Amino acid sequence: MSARIRVLVPGKINPRVVDRLAERFEVIRIDSADPALVTAEIQDAKAVAVSGRVPAALMDALPGLEIIANFGVGYDGVDVGHAAERGITVSNTPDVLTEEVADTAVGLLLNTLRQLPQAEQWLRQGRWAKDGAFPLSPLSLRGRTVGLYGLGRIGLAIARRLEAFGVSIAYHTRSPREGLSYAYHPTLVGLAAAVDTLVVIVPGTEATKRAVNAEVLSALGSNGVLVNVGRGSTVDEAALIAALQAGVIAGAGLDVFENEPQVPDALMALPNVSLLPHVASASVVTRNAMADLVAGNIEAWFETGRALTPVPETPFTRRSA
Ligand code: DGY
Numbered sequence: 001m002s003a004r005i006r007v008l009v010p011g012k013i014n015p016r017v018v019d020r021l022a023e024r025f026e027v028i029r030i031d032s033a034d035p036a037l038v039t040a041e042i043q044d045a046k047a048v049a050v051s052g053r054v055p056a057a058l059m060d061a062l063p064g065l066e067i068i069a070n071f072g073v074g075y076d077g078v079d080v081g082h083a084a085e086r087g088i089t090v091s092n093t094p095d096v097l098t099e100e101v102a103d104t105a106v107g108l109l110l111n112t113l114r115q116l117p118q119a120e121q122w123l124r125q126g127r128w129a130k131d132g133a134f135p136l137s138p139l140s141l142r143g144r145t146v147g148l149y150g151l152g153r154i155g156l157a158i159a160r161r162l163e164a165f166g167v168s169i170a171y172h173t174r175s176p177r178e179g180l181s182y183a184y185h186p187t188l189v190g191l192a193a194a195v196d197t198l199v200v201i202v203p204g205t206e207a208t209k210r211a212v213n214a215e216v217l218s219a220l221g222s223n224g225v226l227v228n229v230g231r232g233s234t235v236d237e238a239a240l241i242a243a244l245q246a247g248v249i250a251g252a253g254l255d256v257f258e259n260e261p262q263v264p265d266a267l268m269a270l271p272n273v274s275l276l277p278h279v280a281s282a283s284v285v286t287r288n289a290m291a292d293l294v295a296g297n298i299e300a301w302f303e304t305g306r307a308l309t310p311v312p313e314t315p316f317t318r319r320s321a
Contacts, residue, residue, distance in 0.1 A: 004026060005024075005025050005026065005046050005047070005302060006025065006026045006027075006028055006042065006044060006045040006046060006047075007021050007025045007026070007027050007028070007045060007046070007047040007048070007049055007298060008028050008029075008030065008038075008042060008045040008047070008048045008049075008062065009021075009027060009028070009029045009030075009048070009049050009050070010029075010030050010031075010032055010033040010034075010037075010048065010050055010052070010053075010054070010058065011030075011031065011032050011033060011050065011051070011052045011053075012051065012052070013049060013050065013051040013071055013294075014051065014071060014287055014288075014290070014291040014294075016287075016288055016291035016292070016295075017049050017051075017071060017291045017294045017295055018049075020291065020292065020294075020295035021049060021295050021298060024299060025047070025298070028042050028045065030042070033050070033052065033053045033054055033055060033058045034058075035055075035057040035058045035060070035061035038058070038061040038062065042062075043061060043062055043063065043064075044062075044063075044064050045062050045064070045065065046064050046065060046066045046067070046302075047065070047066060047067045047068075047069065047298045047301070047302075048062070048065065048067070048068045048069070049069045049071070049294050049295070049298060050068060050069070050070055050071065050077070050078070051070075051071035051072065052077050053077040053078070054068050054070075054077065054078045054079065054083075055079055056079045056082035059079070059082055059083060059086060059088060065086075065088050066088060066089065066301065066318065067088065067089045067090075067091065067297070067298060067301045067307060068083060068088060068089070068090045068091070069091045069294045069295075069297040069298050069307075070090060070091060070092045070093070070294070071093060071290055071291070071294045072092060072093055072281075072290070073092050073093055073094050073097055073154075073281075074092070074203055074204060074230075074231060075090060075092045075311055076203065076204035076205065076231060076233070078090055080311060080313045080314065081313070083313075083314055084313045084314050087316060087319075088314065088316075089301065089307050089310050089314045089316045090310065090311045090313065090314045091294075091297035091301075091307040091308065091309050091310050091311065092309060092311050093289075093290040093293045093294060093309065094153060094309055095153065095309075096286065096289035096290055096292075096293055097154075097280075097281040097286050097289070097290060098153045098154050098157050099157055100280070100281050100283055100285075100286040101154045101157075101201075101229060101280040101281050102154055102157035102158045102160075102161055103161075104229060104255065104276075104279065104280040104281075105154075105158045105199060105201065105227060105229045105255075105280065106158065106161050106162070106165075108227055108229065108253040108254075108255060108274060108276060109141070109146075109197070109199065109225075109227050109253055110141065111253060111274040112139075112225055112227060112251050112252065112253030112273070112274040113137065113139040113140055113141050113225060113251070114137045114139070114140065114141075115134075115137045115139075115274075117274060118134075118271075119134045122134045138250070139223075139225065139250055139251060141165060141167060143167075144167050144168075144195075144196055144197045144225075145167065145168040145169075145170065145194070145195040145196055145197065146162050146167050146168070146169050146170070146195060146197040146198075146199060147169075147170045147171060147172065147185070147191040147192065147194065147195035147197065147198045147199070148169065148170070148171040148172075148182075148199050148201060149171075149172050149188055149191065149198060149199065149200045149201065149202055149211075149212070149230075149234075150171075150172075150173060150200065150201040150202035150203075150230060151171045151173050151177055151180075151182075151201075152173075152201070152202075152203075154201050154229075155171070155173075155199075155201045156177075158199060158201060159171070159182060167197075168183075168195075169182045169183075170182055170183035170184070170185060170191060170194055170195055171183070171184060171185070171191065172184070172185045172186070172187065172188050172190070172191040188211055188212070188216055189215055189216050189219050190219075192216045192217070192219035192220045192224075193219040193220075193221075195220070195224075196220065196221065196223045196224050196225070197224070197225045197227070198212070198216075198220055198224065198225070198226050198227070199227045199228075199229070200212060200226070200227065200228040200229065200230045200234055200235065201229055201230045202230050202231075202234055203230065203231065204230065204231030204232075204233045204234060208230075208231070208233070208234045209233050209234065210233070210234070210235070210236040210239075211234055212226065212228075212234055212235040212236065212240070213236045213239055214236065214239040214242070214243065217239060217240065217243040217248055217249050218243070218248055220249050221248075221249070222247055222248065222249065222250060223250050224248075224249040224250055225249065225250055225251045225252065225253070226240065226249060226251075226252040226253070226254075227252070227253040227254075228252070228253070228254050228255065228256055229255045229256065229280045230256060231256055232254075232256040232257040232258040232259070232260060233258060235254075235258070237257065237258045237264065237267070240252060240267075241264065241266045241267055241270070244267075244270050244272060244273065245266075245270070250272060251272040251273060251274075252272070252273045252274075253273070253274040253275075253276075254267075254273065254274070254275055254276070255276040255277075255278055255279060255280050256278055256280075257278075260278055261277065261278075263275060293308065293309065296308050297309060297310075301318060302318075305317050305318035306318070
């Protein structure tokens with residue numbers, strides 16, 4: 001393998017990605033995915049490793065670009081349609097984060113229902129001794145019916161965990177999955193009407209954009225709880241805030257937001273929400289595995305002509321060695 005192959009890293013990324021790539025490639029870093037930062041020296045880069053955006057304009061500033069290795073299973077930051085047109089392979093990091101994200105989803109659901117973060121604050125602030133027991137949580141997982149919006153690898157891992165909690169499970173996806181006993185609903189609003197707990201774990205695409213809207217929240221109902229561990233773009237955040245304020249639904253647990261890292265003050269002011277800063281996969285062990293897969297995809301591309309985990313839109317092999 002040539003040590004002269006250049007890999008461009010726009011913006012911040014897990015340092016292990018850069019360390020791994022630097023063993024075999026010339027790694028060039030720029031502050032952001034702004035094509036104006038691509039100098040003549042950089043423009044022969046054949047690979048991009050990224051945790052964030054790759055717009056079409058950055059791809060077009062790199063005429064020899066062959067592969068974009070995305071850090072994360074969701075690749076909504078990469079203009080994959082443009083990559084497919086240009087014959088550029090895009091890879092992501094499936095599987096290695098499935099169990100971690102599913103664990104976090106269940107934790108966030110329990111935190112939302114049982115107010116465990118607030119209870120810990122009560123203890124830490126000395127209020128247990130001063131004011132007595134923490135108030136009973138109005139909500140519980142007991143007796144709930146959980147609807148999963150999305151039943152891919154992570155959705156299925158969440159469902160499997162929830163089975164052990166003894167709750168009923170239903171789901172909505174574009175078409176039913178074979179061999180499952182969970183109730184299938186052909187529409188999202190139909191799922192929301194049939195359950196009291198909605199867990200969102202779909203990719204951020206045009207089809208899912210603001211799919212969880214005022215109508216879906218109203219169908220979920222006044223005992224309803226929404227948990228989002230997918231993408232912020234899937235939930236109409238203004239409609240969610242209005243629904244939480246008006247008691248249209250009972251609570252929400254959110255790991256993702258429309259305009260990260262900005263979280264609306266109106267959301268932060270609400271007592272019936274549990275908020276996390278997009279940490280579903282954020283443990284050292286899982287982020288290391290994701291970093292290794294980003295580097296592994298680029299290494300495999302130049303060694304074997306195939307990425308390890310290309311996304312379905314770009315099933316390409318390398319044309320020239
Ligand atoms: C993903 O993998 O898409 C996560 O959101 C990043 O942790």
